[in-house]
Amino acid sequence: MNSDAKTQRRYRELAEQLQGDIAAGRYEVGERLPPERDLAEAFSVSRPTIREALIMLEILGLVQVRVGSGIHVVSRTPTLSAQGAGLADDVGPFELLQARQLIESEVAAFAANRTTKSDIARMREALDMERRDVAAGDTDHRSDEMFHLLIAEATQNTVLHETVRSLWQRRHRSAMWLQLHRRIAEQEYRRQWLDDHQAVLAALRARNPEAAYDAMWSHLQRVRETLLAISDVDDPHFDGFLFTSATIKTAVPGG
Amino acid sequence: MNSDAKTQRRYRELAEQLQGDIAAGRYEVGERLPPERDLAEAFSVSRPTIREALIMLEILGLVQVRVGSGIHVVSRTPTLSAQGAGLADDVGPFELLQARQLIESEVAAFAANRTTKSDIARMREALDMERRDVAAGDTDHRSDEMFHLLIAEATQNTVLHETVRSLWQRRHRSAMWLQLHRRIAEQEYRRQWLDDHQAVLAALRARNPEAAYDAMWSHLQRVRETLLAISDVDDPHFDGFLFTSATIKTAVPGG
DNA sequence: ATTCGAAAATTGGTCAGTCCAATTTCAATG
DNA sequence: CATTGAAATTGGACTGACCAATTTTCGAAT
Numbered sequence: 001m002n003s004d005a006k007t008q009r010r011y012r013e014l015a016e017q018l019q020g021d022i023a024a025g026r027y028e029v030g031e032r033l034p035p036e037r038d039l040a041e042a043f044s045v046s047r048p049t050i051r052e053a054l055i056m057l058e059i060l061g062l063v064q065v066r067v068g069s070g071i072h073v074v075s076r077t078p079t080l081s082a083q084g085a086g087l088a089d090d091v092g093p094f095e096l097l098q099a100r101q102l103i104e105s106e107v108a109a110f111a112a113n114r115t116t117k118s119d120i121a122r123m124r125e126a127l128d129m130e131r132r133d134v135a136a137g138d139t140d141h142r143s144d145e146m147f148h149l150l151i152a153e154a155t156q157n158t159v160l161h162e163t164v165r166s167l168w169q170r171r172h173r174s175a176m177w178l179q180l181h182r183r184i185a186e187q188e189y190r191r192q193w194l195d196d197h198q199a200v201l202a203a204l205r206a207r208n209p210e211a212a213y214d215a216m217w218s219h220l221q222r223v224r225e226t227l228l229a230i231s232d233v234d235d236p237h238f239d240g241f242l243f244t245s246a247t248i249k250t251a252v253p254g255g
Numbered sequence: 256m257n258s259d260a261k262t263q264r265r266y267r268e269l270a271e272q273l274q275g276d277i278a279a280g281r282y283e284v285g286e287r288l289p290p291e292r293d294l295a296e297a298f299s300v301s302r303p304t305i306r307e308a309l310i311m312l313e314i315l316g317l318v319q320v321r322v323g324s325g326i327h328v329v330s331r332t333p334t335l336s337a338q339g340a341g342l343a344d345d346v347g348p349f350e351l352l353q354a355r356q357l358i359e360s361e362v363a364a365f366a367a368n369r370t371t372k373s374d375i376a377r378m379r380e381a382l383d384m385e386r387r388d389v390a391a392g393d394t395d396h397r398s399d400e401m402f403h404l405l406i407a408e409a410t411q412n413t414v415l416h417e418t419v420r421s422l423w424q425r426r427h428r429s430a431m432w433l434q435l436h437r438r439i440a441e442q443e444y445r446r447q448w449l450d451d452h453q454a455v456l457a458a459l460r461a462r463n464p465e466a467a468y469d470a471m472w473s474h475l476q477r478v479r480e481t482l483l484a485i486s487d488v489d490d491p492h493f494d495g496f497l498f499t500s501a502t503i504k505t506a507v508p509g510g
Numbered sequence: 511a512t513t514c515g516a517a518a519a520t521t522g523g524t525c526a527g528t529c530c531a532a533t534t535t536c537a538a539t540g
Numbered sequence: 541c542a543t544t545g546a547a548a549t550t551g552g553a554c555t556g557a558c559c560a561a562t563t564t565t566c567g568a569a570t
Contacts, residue, residue, distance in 0.1 A: 068562025323533025
């Protein structure tokens with residue numbers, strides 16, 4: 001039946017094909033793929049082989065397989081990184097925040113030089129949504145994430161974008177984060193954060209890298225302090241971080 | 256046969272179990288896992304199920320499956336990130352370098368504040384190795400990567416470490432990178448890069464964040480210019496990058 | 511007509527057995 | 541001792557079947 005071809009690793013072919021279909025919008029997020037049996041017939045392979053391909057898509061975070069229900073498309077692009085595979089990656093919130101502060105501040109500054117009008121427009125929308133969420137007492141923080149990711153996208157650099165997205169993805173895998181989030185929702189901190197976000201957006205609109213850097217740095221500093229105040233944790237990555245991380249800020253090298 | 260339990264997603268259990276065994280050293284890197292048939296019997300599951308678990312391990316970069324040969328342990332810890340799954344991630348070298356310059360410079364500065372003696376010692380070793388490699392006309396650039404990763408490790412922040420490692424991992428997946436690398440090896444650029452690395456190490460030893468930032472920035476700037484000179488590519492991420500990326504560098508916010 | 515619940519259909523989860531293909535092993539051969 | 545080729549090993553894939561979770565259908569009760 002299958003003699004020539006690459007022989008080895010059939011499931012990868014199928015997975016790539018399906019991934020391509022999803023990326024191309026052949027299957028929208030929220031929709032379902034055809035049943036395994038149909039897919040098997042469509043690709044002229046057996047069900048076990050299709051299953052293997054689906055497992056890959058699942059690990060990549062593209063689909064979610066549910067018995068009796070079907071294969072649901074969850075994302076249009078691979079979301080992966082080890083967390084998606086269900087690995088233990090419960091890094092302390094402070095350690096993660098430390099990394100985010102370092103990277104996202106730079107990203108914000110860089111974005112100030114490269115953002116487009118349409119980027120700005122989308123960020124504005126995200127802030128509107130966040131404003132509504134805060135008013136509604138939303139606990140999801142989806143709009144928060146959206147805003148930060150849009151900034152990274154505004155760098156026009158896919159590597160930076162994916163890097164920041166990867167950082168945010170970790171967040172949702174941490175048990176401690178989820179716990180803290182629930183507690184934060186009840187507070188009024190989010191209003192302050194919304195103000196922070198607006199300050200960042202203002203700096204981006206003004207195309208002012210320094211202001212964008214400062215605004216983002218201050219914002220994440222505030223987030224960090226908020227979490228510290230709320231939690232009683234004794235994080236090893238807290239000591240020596242508070243004021244030491246304010247690294248560089250010298251004259252421009254390069255050139 | 257399998258009535259109770261979590262029912263759903265059997266392969267994940269098995270994969271985690273096997274991953275645990277590998278992580279624990281039950282199977283060393285280079286060794287092989289038992290044949291699929293044996294594993295199936297050992298875990299009291301069918302071969303297709305074991306296969307599914309192995310596919311997960313393969314995607315995670317832990318094992319490599321070879322027909323007729325067996326299941327070879329490739330790594331002790333998940334190496335993943337989308338690239339490991341064999342996805343197309345052939346981002347332009349310049350775009351990647353842009354991201355690296357932005358992030359690794361900050362990381363170097365941060366590392367200057369937190370590096371330990373043993374970190375310094377390991378970096379020194381890496382540079383010694385690099386010196387030998389350059390002299391030997393090595394084309395692998397393994398010591399180069401090692402040095403950069405050690406810097407990220409010196410931040411004592413695993414998120415930053417993994418982020419930088421993730422960036423370097425992309426590098427090896429890009430066709431253009433490999434092509435460029437071969438050409439670079441023949442040149443003498445690497446001697447210059449070695450000098451750059453030594454400058455970075457000196458700044459770290461002196462625990463001088465600004466100097467570390469500048470040294471790393473200059474180094475990656477040089478790498479970028481080198482690649483530009485060698486390649487005739489017309490990368491969209493080159494325009495507007497050369498001097499605009501020198502972002503922030505203002506007074507310390509935070510506090 | 512609407513609502514509710516049980517039966518039927520759908521769909522993924524897993525198994526057992528079989529055959530094929532690539533690789534390795536190892537003994538016979540020169 | 542090197543080479544070769546057959547046999548054993550091992551993964552690749554298929555078929556057909558049955559189970560379990562979910563969804564859909566449709567008739568009965570209101």
